[in-house]
Amino acid sequence: MNFAEKILAAHCGKRKVAPGEFINVRSDLILSNDITAPIAIREFKRIGVKKVFDPKKIVMVADHFVPNKDITSAEQTKIMRDFAYEYGIIYYDVGQMGIEHCLLPEKGLVVPGDVVIGADSHTCTYGALGAFATGMGSTDIAAAMATGDIWMKVPQTIKFVYHGKLPKWVGGKDLILYTIGQIGVDGALYAAMEFTGKAIDQLPMDGRFTMANMAIEAGGKAGLFHVDKKTLDYVKEHATRPHKVYEPDKNAEYAQVYEWDISKMEPQVSLPHLPSNAKPVSKVGNIIIDQAVIGSCTNGRLSDLRTAAEILKGKKVHPKVRCIVIPGTQQIYLDAMKEGLLEIFIKAGAVVSTPTCGPCLGGYMGILAGGERCISTTNRNFVGRMGSPKSEVYLAGPAVAAASAIKGKITSPEKI
Amino acid sequence: MFKGEAYKYGANVDTDAIIPARYLNISEPALLAEHCMEDIDIDFVKRVKKGDIITATTNFGCGSSREHAPLAIKASGISCVIAKSFARIFFRNSIDIGLPLLESDDAPDGIKAGDTVEVDLEKGTIKNVTTGKQFTAKPYPEFMSELVKAGGLIEYTKRRVVTR
Numbered sequence: 001m002n003f004a005e006k007i008l009a010a011h012c013g014k015r016k017v018a019p020g021e022f023i024n025v026r027s028d029l030i031l032s033n034d035i036t037a038p039i040a041i042r043e044f045k046r047i048g049v050k051k052v053f054d055p056k057k058i059v060m061v062a063d064h065f066v067p068n069k070d071i072t073s074a075e076q077t078k079i080m081r082d083f084a085y086e087y088g089i090i091y092y093d094v095g096q097m098g099i100e101h102c103l104l105p106e107k108g109l110v111v112p113g114d115v116v117i118g119a120d121s122h123t124c125t126y127g128a129l130g131a132f133a134t135g136m137g138s139t140d141i142a143a144a145m146a147t148g149d150i151w152m153k154v155p156q157t158i159k160f161v162y163h164g165k166l167p168k169w170v171g172g173k174d175l176i177l178y179t180i181g182q183i184g185v186d187g188a189l190y191a192a193m194e195f196t197g198k199a200i201d202q203l204p205m206d207g208r209f210t211m212a213n214m215a216i217e218a219g220g221k222a223g224l225f226h227v228d229k230k231t232l233d234y235v236k237e238h239a240t241r242p243h244k245v246y247e248p249d250k251n252a253e254y255a256q257v258y259e260w261d262i263s264k265m266e267p268q269v270s271l272p273h274l275p276s277n278a279k280p281v282s283k284v285g286n287i288i289i290d291q292a293v294i295g296s297c298t299n300g301r302l303s304d305l306r307t308a309a310e311i312l313k314g315k316k317v318h319p320k321v322r323c324i325v326i327p328g329t330q331q332i333y334l335d336a337m338k339e340g341l342l343e344i345f346i347k348a349g350a351v352v353s354t355p356t357c358g359p360c361l362g363g364y365m366g367i368l369a370g371g372e373r374c375i376s377t378t379n380r381n382f383v384g385r386m387g388s389p390k391s392e393v394y395l396a397g398p399a400v401a402a403a404s405a406i407k408g409k410i411t412s413p414e415k416i
Numbered sequence: 417m418f419k420g421e422a423y424k425y426g427a428n429v430d431t432d433a434i435i436p437a438r439y440l441n442i443s444e445p446a447l448l449a450e451h452c453m454e455d456i457d458i459d460f461v462k463r464v465k466k467g468d469i470i471t472a473t474t475n476f477g478c479g480s481s482r483e484h485a486p487l488a489i490k491a492s493g494i495s496c497v498i499a500k501s502f503a504r505i506f507f508r509n510s511i512d513i514g515l516p517l518l519e520s521d522d523a524p525d526g527i528k529a530g531d532t533v534e535v536d537l538e539k540g541t542i543k544n545v546t547t548g549k550q551f552t553a554k555p556y557p558e559f560m561s562e563l564v565k566a567g568g569l570i571e572y573t574k575r576r577v578v579t580r
Contacts, residue, residue, distance in 0.1 A: 036482065049577055064440070118481075121479065137567070138483040139513055140509075140569065143572075147576060154559075186428070186503070216479075221504055273465065310461050361437040361440075363437060385435050
């Protein structure tokens with residue numbers, strides 16, 4: 001069995017599972033947020049059980065439109081908050097919250113070998129920890145909150161091998177944008193993606209979270225990384241719960257294997273309106289921008305902010321650009337403050353926001369007008385994703401976003 | 417059995433296009449339906465009638481996990497969606513809430529916008545009444561048929577918790 005199959009077999013009480021098989025999977029953690037929880041709660045109440053199956057394995061995070069942007073979003077969050085307190089589940093509200101996929105690993109709620117399901121498509125982020133994590137809808141989460149398990153079809157696995165040494169400004173975001181560019185937005189539809197190779201070994205945990213996070217952008221069900229010393233160090237620092245390390249068998253089967261040498265890769269940019277429209281930054285052309293967003297569950301971690309700060313230090317954001325920096329969690333915010341990163345951003349003319357998903361999905365805190373363009377470290381550049389259906393989002397890593405903010409047009413970090 | 421007018425879309429219709437996130441501060445299906453498809457087809461909501469059908473090519477419903485997307489489509493009056501392929505989470509969500517999806521390689525190419533289409537879910541047949549052409553949808557796996565027959569995931573789960 002491969003990596004994904006091993007974790008799934010262990011969570012459905014079978015010695016062996018195979019792609020295409022329908023199984024009932026026990027979940028170690030069940031997640032929802034201020035957008036998806038209200039529907040999950042409505043459906044949960046229809047089931048008619050009095051309790052959730054285990055309040056310690058259910059977590060809700062207020063992060064999408066929080067601190068609430070308007071009355072209707074406040075009403076939605078209130079439904080979640082009231083439920084969380086009534087049923088005694090794990091809950092993070094303003095003051096403790098962060099963007100869920102930055103927050104849960106930091107709080108030690110996910111460890112290697114877990115199965116995690118979440119009513120959020122970017123739940124696949126936790127694959128960076130060697131867990132099988134996948135996004136679902138609210139009704140799935142409602143059923144799982146009642147029973148602790150959920151149906152799944154065992155996915156095929158596609159293996160990705162990245163050879164070579166990571167160039168200076170190339171990180172997890174560039175590798176995953178390149179990958180989606182190569183295979184397309186449905187190139188891994190229904191499949192688990194397994195990321196391996198020498199370049200992956202060099203990639204810090206934050207870069208692995210970024211890659212796993214965007215597995216869904218290729219249609220993937222999960223994005224998995226093998227557990228190594230970096231993973232175990234991370235787990236030791238953040239978690240207390242026991243973990244289990246799974247390894248694929250030597251004769252493990254894969255639906256497909258892709259291999260790339262990334263030694264000469266340039267930072268990547270995905271042009272509107274699909275994450276698969278990836279190009280090397282030098283081939284993007286003259287694209288004037290109005291806004292730069294550095295943050296999100298994809299790139300709102302401390303090393304992302306360090307990269308952006310390295311470029312913005314002592315420089316000024318272009319007068320015609322709004323640069324919005326959003327640390328992923330309260331802890332990241334605090335660490336960035338202690339390291340002096342926030343001072344660098346503010347002196348450069350950027351704004352620093354409290355943790356929120358905010359502009360990534362066109363919620364608030366940086367909505368685009370018609371005809372405007374944004375370079376963004378977020379994960380989707382669909383039509384209308386960050387505001388007006390006539391606006392444009394260009395996806396990139398923090399280095400390109402920071403460099404572009406300074407120059408007022410999409411720029412390689414090499415040129416700063 | 418469903419019969420209605422076809423609305424035709426291409427590849428990778430994402431859930432932001434089906435229901436933009438600016439409306440995710442509501443969760444009532446009828447209110448969501450008022451904005452269904454508005455960023456890619458402003459006339460959809462004005463024209464759609466009960467029973468009408470959406471056709472699309474590949475990867476329909478990609479992107480966010482928002483269940484608001486199939487809820488909005490269903491509440492708009494659309495009876496079913498026919499596509500060459502569906503994004504994974506959208507597929508789950510639709511089955512869970514009882515929005516029928518039909519996967520077919522040839523039907524989406526054989527149906528034009530405005531054609532009248534008739535769908536027999538039991539038999540998995542899709543008939544373009546306008547042209548007379550008939551197509552077959554791929555059958556659901558056995559487990560999914562059970563879910564559909566139970567009336568969606570909540571009804572299915574109700575039975576499971578009762579028999580425990």
